[in-house]
Amino acid sequence: MNNLVRLLQKLDYMRMVVGICIILDGYPLIFFFRETVGLAPGSTAFTALALAGGLMLMVPFTVLRKLYRPNVTMFWMGISFLLLCIFYMYFYNPYPFFQLSGKHMVYYLYIVLFLFLLINVPNDIIPVFVPVVVVFTLVSNLGLVYALITDPTWAIGQRATITLNNGGDPGSGNPHAFSRNAFMGVVACAIWLVKPKIHIFFRLLSLFAGILNIAVLVLTQTRSAIVALMAALALFMYFNVRPAQIRTAVRGMFRPVPILVMLVGVVGVIFFFQRYSFVLEVLISYVSSFVERNLETLYAMLGLKSQGADYKAVLDDSTANRSESATFFRNVLAGHLHMLILGYGYDYLYLDVPIMEALTNYGILGFALFGGVNGLVLYHSWKIMRHNPNPLSVFLAYFYMLILIQILTNGRPNEISFWFPMALMIRFIGVEHLFPAYLSEKGPPEVQGQYVVIPHAEPT
Known part of the structure; x- marks a missing residue:
């Protein structure tokens, strides 16, 4: 009877983790069912319902009756930044006829609901978190492979993604969503492979899923994910x-x-x-294409010519946009420094560098809050990599390497694709000393500062 109860509890924890995965990494599967299967091509309502389903799966039976302490400093800094964004949207918006306030409020609502439910989710999901991520990312990758095989508009050499909006331009999709899924899968598979006392079947499953994740990373040709993977590997080697x-x-x-x-x-x-x-041949083609594309960007940034005197290298779209953003920021520093006190206003300019945009659009306060919460996550991630307290914390620490690269290279500081993983880190990063001893991989932790961990006592 006790074994049955434990099994049901584990299944319940897995259910919550699946909900977290849908919010954190659900876009690859959502795109698969929405576009490839054809359930609702191009429908944002389908995406919203799928994310709402993820939130529903996260609801524990102890909701509102038992809350778990997040990283309090990071929590209030994150909430303050989101409130600042909402305030700017309504009261300091450079666009007087801004029509997207309702849509953006839905985004902020999803972020706050996700964070609220995470505070209700028990710490006991830690042992099952990594295995669920391994399986979830594997299923997402298999969906991508099927979509590529059955998509007549996709050809070898293009970036791997699911074509959106029911037949747009060939390969028009979001490869970053699939590269994030692959990066998460690589990290989770590595953690599960090195974990002792794992059945040989699950080790083989992790090995297969890890190889497929790396293949998808190569196929998506996403620089940020590849750089993050190299950084994570270097840090793993350094600490272990x-x-x-x-x-x-x-x-x-x-x-x-x-x-x-x-x-x-x-x-x-x-x-x-x-x-x-x-x-x-396909692998060589993708590697050479990736190298040539990045060399082209390097040549253009240096103002050099490649392929002869009559050919001048040009920046790709994303790098060209960031180059223009850097020029704009230098002009602000040179002649309009006072504008950085309050910023230019809500979503004034898409700089494609979130940390820079936080300062430019939301001023010193926005930069301090956004930069501060990221600085704290980086600080705690460094400590976690050194001590390896539990699988979930280790996963989040290495996963943050991708988020760190992205806040310097692409996206906006108020996007849900950034704040969903940040909410998970606010809940579980830097609070390892509050977890029960049986969730630690090194036994009962020592006294840390003013906190003393009591074995098997679940903090609230």
Whole structure:
């Protein structure tokens, strides 16, 4: 009977985590059902209903009866920034006939509801969080693969995405949503693979899902996700790999069994590419295309010429927009510095650099709140990477590397695609000392400052 109760509890926690995944990373599956399956092509109402379904799945049976403490400082800084954005939208809007206030208020409502439900979600979702993310991202990737295979407008060489709006331009979609899904999957698979006492079936599932995630990252050709993955890998090596471990691993490679395994692996890879040579050609094509596109951008930024004297390199659209944003910001600093006190107003200019836009549009206060909450997340993520307290915290710490790159490279500071993951970090980052001891991977934690953790006591 006790085993049945524990199983039902675990399924209930999984249900909540699925709801979180729909909010945090639901767009790939939403696009699949909306566009590929054809349930509601181009419908924003379908997207809103799907996200509402995610919120419904998150509701625990203890809702409103048991609340869990988030990172209080980050909570109030995040809420203050959102309230500042709403205030600017109604009272300091540079566009007198702004028609999107209702739509934007729906976005802010979803963010606040998500954060509120997270405060109701119990800490006991921690053990099941990473496995659910692995499966959720795998299903999303399989949906993308099916969509690409069945899409007559998509061809090898284009960025992997699901065509939106029921047949727009070939490949017109949002590859960033799929690259985020793949990045989350890589991080979750890595955490599950290194976790001890995992059944061989789940290790193989994680390995397969991880390889597919990396393939999707390559296919989406999204710079921010690739840079974030390299940063996460470097940080993982820095915090978890020591010179003595490297020496031991190298010595262990020259034993008969590892040598045999490597030979079998090399022969298997060679045989695979000989049998399916087109796969290698596709990979080489994507890598070369990615390198050429980024070199083109580098040439253009340096004002150089490539491919002969008659050809001048040009910036791609996103980089050109950020270049113009940097020029605008320099002009503000040079001759209109006083405008940064209050900012230019709500969504005045799309700079494609969220941290810069927070200062330009929302002034010093907006920059302090937006930059402050991100600075705190980065600080706590660094500590988590060093100590590895629990799988959920470790996942969020490495996942933040993607968010960190994006606040410097693309998006807006008040977008839901940014604030959904930030809400999750506000709830679980920097409060590891409040979690029960049985959720820690290193046993009962020590006394930290003014907090003392009592084993098996669930804080409220």
